[in-house]
Amino acid sequence: MNFDRKDYSNDILLHLYQGLLKPRMIEEKMLILLRQGKVSKWFSGIGQEAISVGSTLALHPDEYILPLHRNLGVFTGRNVPLDRLFAQWQGKTTGYTKGRDRSFHFGTNEHHIVGMISHLGPQLAVAGGIALADLLDQEPRVTVTYSGDGGASEGDFHEALNVAAVWQLPVIFIIENNGYGLSTPSREQFRFNYFIDKGPAYGMEAVQVDGNNVLEVYDTVKRLAEDLRQNPRPVLLEALTFRMRGHEEASGTKYVPQELFEEWGQKDPVENYEKWLLAEGILDEEARMRFRETIKREIEEGLRVADATPMPTANVEEEIADMYQPFVPSAECLVLGPNDPSTKHQALSTTDKRYVDAISDALRQSMERYPELVLMGQDIADYGGVFKVTEGFVGQFGKGRVRNTPLCESAIVGAGLGLSIRKKKAMVEMQFADFVTCGFNQIVNNLAKSHYRWAQNADVVVRMPTGAGSAAGPFHSQSNEAWFTHTPGLKVVFPSNPHDAKGLLNAAIEDPNPVIYFEHKMLYRSISGPVPDAYYTTPIGKAALAREGSELSIITYGAGVHWASQLADELKLDCDILDLRTLLPWDEEAVRATVLKTGRVILFHEDTLTGGIGGEIAAWIAEHCFEHLDGPVQRVASLDTAIPFSPPLEKAFLPQQRLRERVEKLLAY
Numbered sequence: 001m002n003f004d005r006k007d008y009s010n011d012i013l014l015h016l017y018q019g020l021l022k023p024r025m026i027e028e029k030m031l032i033l034l035r036q037g038k039v040s041k042w043f044s045g046i047g048q049e050a051i052s053v054g055s056t057l058a059l060h061p062d063e064y065i066l067p068l069h070r071n072l073g074v075f076t077g078r079n080v081p082l083d084r085l086f087a088q089w090q091g092k093t094t095g096y097t098k099g100r101d102r103s104f105h106f107g108t109n110e111h112h113i114v115g116m117i118s119h120l121g122p123q124l125a126v127a128g129g130i131a132l133a134d135l136l137d138q139e140p141r142v143t144v145t146y147s148g149d150g151g152a153s154e155g156d157f158h159e160a161l162n163v164a165a166v167w168q169l170p171v172i173f174i175i176e177n178n179g180y181g182l183s184t185p186s187r188e189q190f191r192f193n194y195f196i197d198k199g200p201a202y203g204m205e206a207v208q209v210d211g212n213n214v215l216e217v218y219d220t221v222k223r224l225a226e227d228l229r230q231n232p233r234p235v236l237l238e239a240l241t242f243r244m245r246g247h248e249e250a251s252g253t254k255y256v257p258q259e260l261f262e263e264w265g266q267k268d269p270v271e272n273y274e275k276w277l278l279a280e281g282i283l284d285e286e287a288r289m290r291f292r293e294t295i296k297r298e299i300e301e302g303l304r305v306a307d308a309t310p311m312p313t314a315n316v317e318e319e320i321a322d323m324y325q326p327f328v329p330s331a332e333c334l335v336l337g338p339n340d341p342s343t344k345h346q347a348l349s350t351t352d353k354r355y356v357d358a359i360s361d362a363l364r365q366s367m368e369r370y371p372e373l374v375l376m377g378q379d380i381a382d383y384g385g386v387f388k389v390t391e392g393f394v395g396q397f398g399k400g401r402v403r404n405t406p407l408c409e410s411a412i413v414g415a416g417l418g419l420s421i422r423k424k425k426a427m428v429e430m431q432f433a434d435f436v437t438c439g440f441n442q443i444v445n446n447l448a449k450s451h452y453r454w455a456q457n458a459d460v461v462v463r464m465p466t467g468a469g470s471a472a473g474p475f476h477s478q479s480n481e482a483w484f485t486h487t488p489g490l491k492v493v494f495p496s497n498p499h500d501a502k503g504l505l506n507a508a509i510e511d512p513n514p515v516i517y518f519e520h521k522m523l524y525r526s527i528s529g530p531v532p533d534a535y536y537t538t539p540i541g542k543a544a545l546a547r548e549g550s551e552l553s554i555i556t557y558g559a560g561v562h563w564a565s566q567l568a569d570e571l572k573l574d575c576d577i578l579d580l581r582t583l584l585p586w587d588e589e590a591v592r593a594t595v596l597k598t599g600r601v602i603l604f605h606e607d608t609l610t611g612g613i614g615g616e617i618a619a620w621i622a623e624h625c626f627e628h629l630d631g632p633v634q635r636v637a638s639l640d641t642a643i644p645f646s647p648p649l650e651k652a653f654l655p656q657q658r659l660r661e662r663v664e665k666l667l668a669y
Helices: 010-035 049-059 072-077 082-088 124-134 157-165 214-230 260-266 269-279 284-306 316-321 355-369 393-397 407-421 433-454 499-510 559-571 590-596 615-624 648-652 654-669
Strands: 141-146 171-177 205-210 234-242 350-353 373-377 402-406 426-430 460-466 492-494 516-518 529-531 542-549 551-554 575-579 583-585 601-608 634-636
Touching: 010 049, 010 072, 010 269, 010 499, 010 542, 049 072, 049 141, 049 171, 049 214, 049 269, 082 284, 082 634, 124 141, 124 157, 124 171, 124 407, 124 433, 157 214, 157 407, 171 214, 214 234, 214 269, 234 373, 269 284, 284 426, 316 542, 350 355, 350 407, 350 499, 355 393, 355 516, 393 402, 407 460, 407 634, 433 460, 460 499, 492 499, 499 516, 499 529, 499 615, 542 559, 542 590, 551 559, 551 590, 551 654, 559 575, 559 601, 559 654, 575 590, 590 615, 590 654, 601 615, 601 654, 615 634, 634 654
Parallel strands: 141 171, 171 234, 205 234, 373 402, 373 426, 426 460, 460 516, 492 516, 551 575, 551 601, 601 634
Antiparallel strands: 350 529, 492 583, 542 575
């Protein structure tokens, strides 16, 4: 193996040596502890240390790195305390996830590291969001993220590289090409020879390095980073390497031909670099032993501290509280609702606005209030979005903050988390709520779990144009809110009127937690009402009575509020209509109050019946309010089918007529 020292000093060369040696020695110790049952799982990076060490030491300390399983050298290179690192692997409270996640599934903003999730690919988009924040702030920084050759088969890889290329984001995408995705060899993963062949197709530079040569990796990343800080753009860096152990220890290595181990064993990154340093007189035997002894003592001390730390004691209240970042809304901007006697609404000047205009008004005022807020979505810039919610925004706020995106829901949601890491806010518009499936993993596994796992909030609002009524068929009409109400860590809101549409969207953007904001397409231009002209928020988690009565309670939200109100007018019902407004967390006290008041309850929603939020609330009522009921709790919802296209079929699918039948039945009970 050839090492070209160029103009690097002996101090730098020895610093690289120490950087290589530490993760190797830690790994050797961890393999012993694994056999002793003191750690539960281990993903070995032996043979690949030069990539993470060389790239990490080439960066500035305030530049973010997003590592994977085999990048221990990133953590040691950023001087993460070993006692906390060991505690993390042991599931101790003093680890970075308080025992809630394992291995490198954590981040630390102190060390500018964002760890992985098991799905591998999503972190590439998060890196893009971090780089976008730096670009918007005109900070000359670069972000580095890693992918294995196997993980590069995921769609997230394509989406992240494509967005980075289109937006010219200063990201170095390092592909650790070790020839295998777990047991599957490269020839069964892809049909090209090298990943550098992909670079030109994305319109980005592609560079290949010997991933076992720490000096070559360090020099290449250092050179690229210096260039990217001045001329922002993405680069694909392929590092050729090999892992000398299994994907993880339990999987073994029987699927790898022995000759590959013999070939790559001759290319060991630590042994070869050490031999070269000794041969060049840069390192002597005394210094070699001193370095090893120092690292050994550091490992032993870190293990002593970690071992002395007890396993966590579960605290249910703390576990629940940590799903969300604590947040107190701005009291001076709080407006409960147009019908609430305690609201400050009466003191505010109002204008009659359509539902769609109220949403647009909220976005505009939030953009003015929060200079760090970035809007992203398909066609939202010059075109103004398919529903024209952001029409005219580019002229006021510019294309930096109002960003058209490629068709890549996963990458844009991931970028929202990256922006959050750099203390920005993000609003992501799904063109239709149906399309959120393409970004589902980012929402439920990255945004929702981030704060719980390592105290990093996801300050992201995902706007979801939803609902039926336009004969648009199965892929533009779904009510899919229940997919998200089952996900701790998210907040889910669904306004039914212009007043709440503006107030809840402002509240969602103000809230530092991820909020899924549903807006019914058929309400956009069909309803209007008085909306305060000034900025205000409507509290998340609080229901509101849309109508008051004493004989029956209809608990609903969104378009269901209007359908229930129309029926109440037709039948002259003496009923409560409780508008939930927020579906996660929903207002238990408001539900309890209306149940105790009327004793007869119908849960009504446009979403399909099975698995809908109505079933959850019905179960809660049965558990907590059973003795106050004068009849069985009823659920009325759409059919348990996909949404049909033809108007007569769609009408039969929707629940309005079934609501009439159920109301009459319950009143007669």
